[in-house]
Amino acid sequence: MSLLELKEITKRFGAISALQGVNLAIEAGEAVGLMGDNGAGKSTLMKIIAGNFPPTSGDIRIDGNLVSFNKPLDARNSGIEIVYQDLALCDNLTASANVFLGRELKKKIGPFSMLDYRGMNERAGELFTELKSETRPRDLVKQMSGGQRQAVAIARTRLSDPKLVLMDEPTAAISVRQVAEVLSLIKRLKDTGHAVVLVSHRMPDVFEVCDRVAVLRRGIKVADKSIDQTSTEEVTGLITGAVEAA
Amino acid sequence: MNNTTKKTSTGSDKQIDHAAIDASITQRQEVSAIGAIIRTQPFWVFVAILCIATVMTFVSDAFMTERNMFNITRNFAFFGIMALGMSAVICTAGIDLSVGSLLGLCAITLGLTMQSGWGIEMGFIVCMLTAAIVGFINGFLIAYLKMAPFVVTLGMLAMARSIAMVLSNNKMIYEFGPDMELFEWIGGESMLGVPNVVWLLIVMTLIFWWIWKYSTWGRWVVAIGGNAHAAKLAGIPVERMIVSVYVVCSMCTGLAAFMFIGYTGSATNGMGVSYELNVIAATVIGGANLMGGIVYAFGAAIGAALVELIRNSLLLAGIPALWQQFFVGLFLILAVLLEQIRNRGR
Numbered sequence: 001m002s003l004l005e006l007k008e009i010t011k012r013f014g015a016i017s018a019l020q021g022v023n024l025a026i027e028a029g030e031a032v033g034l035m036g037d038n039g040a041g042k043s044t045l046m047k048i049i050a051g052n053f054p055p056t057s058g059d060i061r062i063d064g065n066l067v068s069f070n071k072p073l074d075a076r077n078s079g080i081e082i083v084y085q086d087l088a089l090c091d092n093l094t095a096s097a098n099v100f101l102g103r104e105l106k107k108k109i110g111p112f113s114m115l116d117y118r119g120m121n122e123r124a125g126e127l128f129t130e131l132k133s134e135t136r137p138r139d140l141v142k143q144m145s146g147g148q149r150q151a152v153a154i155a156r157t158r159l160s161d162p163k164l165v166l167m168d169e170p171t172a173a174i175s176v177r178q179v180a181e182v183l184s185l186i187k188r189l190k191d192t193g194h195a196v197v198l199v200s201h202r203m204p205d206v207f208e209v210c211d212r213v214a215v216l217r218r219g220i221k222v223a224d225k226s227i228d229q230t231s232t233e234e235v236t237g238l239i240t241g242a243v244e245a246a
Numbered sequence: 247m248n249n250t251t252k253k254t255s256t257g258s259d260k261q262i263d264h265a266a267i268d269a270s271i272t273q274r275q276e277v278s279a280i281g282a283i284i285r286t287q288p289f290w291v292f293v294a295i296l297c298i299a300t301v302m303t304f305v306s307d308a309f310m311t312e313r314n315m316f317n318i319t320r321n322f323a324f325f326g327i328m329a330l331g332m333s334a335v336i337c338t339a340g341i342d343l344s345v346g347s348l349l350g351l352c353a354i355t356l357g358l359t360m361q362s363g364w365g366i367e368m369g370f371i372v373c374m375l376t377a378a379i380v381g382f383i384n385g386f387l388i389a390y391l392k393m394a395p396f397v398v399t400l401g402m403l404a405m406a407r408s409i410a411m412v413l414s415n416n417k418m419i420y421e422f423g424p425d426m427e428l429f430e431w432i433g434g435e436s437m438l439g440v441p442n443v444v445w446l447l448i449v450m451t452l453i454f455w456w457i458w459k460y461s462t463w464g465r466w467v468v469a470i471g472g473n474a475h476a477a478k479l480a481g482i483p484v485e486r487m488i489v490s491v492y493v494v495c496s497m498c499t500g501l502a503a504f505m506f507i508g509y510t511g512s513a514t515n516g517m518g519v520s521y522e523l524n525v526i527a528a529t530v531i532g533g534a535n536l537m538g539g540i541v542y543a544f545g546a547a548i549g550a551a552l553v554e555l556i557r558n559s560l561l562l563a564g565i566p567a568l569w570q571q572f573f574v575g576l577f578l579i580l581a582v583l584l585e586q587i588r589n590r591g592r
């Protein structure tokens with residue numbers, strides 16, 4: 001029984017058919033690289049799994065149970081965390097406020113429960129340290145660099161202990177040191193039995209940490225292979241269409 | 247800043263030197279507390295108030311008298327209370343144009359209730375209920391039917407005023423039943439030399455300060471103002487929050503109405519006409535940004551104070567009252583300009 005099983009997922013936006021009958025299964029402790037050209041439907045698939053919108057048709061199963069997510073919170077409660085491609089941050093809040101948005105730490109003083117700034121800043125600081133990101137928890141996200149913003153979005157997924165982490169281009173704007181850290185985070189997640197889906201245009205990253213690679217082309221899954229049985233050349237061909245399917 | 251030792255056990259190699267650097271980064275803050283205050287709009291508006299007040303002490307002997315100070319604070323308190331609620335709405339990038347009409351409507355429902363012999367408690371409940379219902383309708387249309395706040399509340403401006411006229415049958419109410427004396431004391435009198443309504447403003451400002459700084463509700467409202475889509479993805483019930491924001495704004499107006507009628511000792515359906523302009527001006531002068539995401543509790547009171555100070559100063563300086571709105575408008579534009587300039591400097 002797979003941790004996550006997608007069956008015949010189709011998604012239409014009006015006349016645009018973003019996904020057409022995609023099947024995908026992910027096991028615990030496995031990292032799957034999801035690749036494809038711009039507009040291939042990668043983010044759409046991630047958002048369906050994360051409960052942003054329902055598929056037009058198709059089934060989603062978690063641990064064998066059929067689920068239907070009406071909102072992102074449902075997916076989160078089922079153990080799915082996501083780093084969005086556009087990061088989905090509030091610029092007017094601090095880094096730590098963004099990390100804890102929607103699940104703020106609180107402390108009780110008499111009958112009043114109030115935001116625990118110190119607790120949140122410290123925890124966010126630990127998470128940034130873990131990611132080797134020089135991000136100050138108290139700084140406004142507005143003033144941050146692309147890499148720091150990405151660290152904030154990734155730190156968010158570390159608050160709970162999710163079963164599945166979806167990362168939509170988490171390394172697009174970060175430095176070499178931080179890329180290594182994100183990749184080592186993915187390895188740690190695998191070692192502790194978590195599953196990861198990594199969407200990336202960076203071939204070396206996918207080949208370094210993923211066990212399998214799935215390729216989408218115009219909404220259709222054209223390949224789903226173990227990393228040892230493919231090569232960067234083949235994957236490149238699959239993405240561009242030079243190789244029809246594999 | 248504190249000196250808590252940071253955890254370094256994150257599982258990967260050669261942590262020690264990074265950890266030390268990162269810990270110091272974690273603890274660092276961009277600006278000091280005073281620096282942070284100096285950067286805010288309310289601080290500069292407060293400076294402007296001090297400047298105008300200093301000038302006025304030379305212009306008019308009547309300015310720095312206890313009587314005049316009493317009047318100024320009492321007058322701006324009504325607007326300040328309404329501006330506190332308006333700040334919440336503007337923080338979500340919304341606007342509430344119906345507060346002036348709502349003041350008139352609350353005046354009538356409250357007046358009719360007490361006139362017909364009910365006690366002050368019932369009057370208060372009816373007044374607040376009127377406000378809550380109007381706020382709920384505004385909020386529901388805006389949050390769930392995704393209608394533009396400007397249009398919804400403009401419609402409500404017309405409707406609330408009309409209902410006030412219908413209910414009052416266009417008559418003035420000046421008889422407030424058995425609790426009339428207490429009612430007029432609450433709205434019009436003072437404790438320890440400070441008008442009751444000013445006490446109310448002080449208490450409410452502190453409550454709102456706490457809400458914006460320490461409550462989840464406040465944090466979520468600010469988040470929605472910053473990026474409503476991201477807030478939604480983070481699991482915040484955005485629609486419900488927006489409804490609550492409009493209800494809170496209306497209920498602040500309800501409270502102001504309760505105090506205002508007690509103070510004037512009469513209720514007419516024309517009360518509050520064009521107040522929305524002053525309230526929005528006070529809120530924006532106090533640092534709120536119509537794009538949303540910024541809110542200061544003290545800004546509402548300080549903005550209202552500046553608007554009233556302008557009015558009072560013109561009066562004492564012998565400038566015709568016809569100039570009042572001109573100067574309120576001028577300061578409104580200057581405040582927005584000031585904010586632009588400060589933002590460019592970053």
Ligand SMILES: Nc1ncnc2c1ncn2[C@@H]1O[C@H](COP(=O)(O)OP(=O)(O)OP(=O)(O)O)[C@@H](O)[C@H]1O
Nearest residue numbers: 013016018036037038039040041042043044045085
């Ligand atoms: N909300 C939406 N409304 C309408 N069309 C959409 C929407 N979201 C995505 N699409 C369309 O669906 C298709 C797939 O988009 P998607 O964002 O999934 O691509 P992607 O593989 O993530 O691309 P990229 O590598 O550029 O991030 C595109 O044609 C896009 O225009």
Ligand SMILES: [Mg+2]
Nearest residue numbers: 042043044085
């Ligand atoms: Mg994408």
